[in-house]
Amino acid sequence: MNWYNVGKIVNTHGILGEVRVISTTDFPEERYAIGNKLSLFLGDTKTPLVLTVTSHRQHKNFDLLKFEGFLTIEMVQGFRNGILKVTEYQLSDLEGDEYYxxxxxxxxxxxxxxxxxxxxxxxxxxxxxxxxxxxxxxxxxxxxxxxxxxxxxxxxxxxxxxxxxxxxxxx
Incomplete structure (x- = not known):
């Protein structure tokens, strides 16, 4: 299975489990939609942690995300420097002259x-x-x-x- 980067978690934000993401996707509204699943790769791990987006907002140059079941800063501190990815099956079809x-x-x-x-x-x-x-x-x-x-x-x-x-x- 092929994986494609959509963002990197660079820090936490606040105390309620929100993370700060530098986005690398052209489709943040789609990738970070509530209910969408993202796979988090930490370090050299081959098996991702699958996360479900519960909120998304933009703040300065960052996308701020919260995930289902992760309600405190302590629960998401270990996500720092993790890479958020989607599978090839989650990619959308593009218009005729657009390419990934x-x-x-x-x-x-x-x-x-x-x-x-x-x-x-x-x-x-x-x-x-x-x-x-x-x-x-x-x-x-x-x-x-x-x-x-x-x-x-x-x-x-x-x-x-x-x-x-x-x-x-x-x-």
Missing amino acids: FHEIMDCTVYDLVGQEIGVVTDILQTGANDVWTVTPTKGKAHYIPYIEDVVKEIDIDKKKIVIEVMDGLLS
């Missing part, structure tokens, strides 16, 4: 004539659009904006992306 990061990572990028440029090794979120770090077998990484003018084709099953190389894009 794990689907784009490790895809091979080609230009319009079929010449290999490199492999997607990182995704940077800039606010306006994502930027993919494409690392060739030799040389320095390239930064490819995920915009319609550049990205022409994505085939997730074949792990293949075709882009139009605009002037200055690969320099």
Whole structure:
């Protein structure tokens, strides 16, 4: 089974069992919905603790969560530095031109004539659009904006992306 990170518990908040989460999901309203189940991985443990969300609110740059059965600060102090994850079965279907990061990572990028440029090794979120770090077998990484003018084709099953190389894009 594949697991996908949705957040990291960085601290407790208050005395009533609330935890402070740095979210890594684009869908906090869905992931942290009341009744949703999240799996907490602590340290090097292979078996997660399954938690049910009982409340969610935002505070500053954090998502604050409470879980069923965990009512005091003492009960959640051990959750600090734990990673909240969901299974592949909990992922939602996305719109036609939207992809999960794990689907784009490790895809091979080609230009319009079929010449290999490199492999997607990182995704940077800039606010306006994502930027993919494409690392060739030799040389320095390239930064490819995920915009319609550049990205022409994505085939997730074949792990293949075709882009139009605009002037200055690969320099």
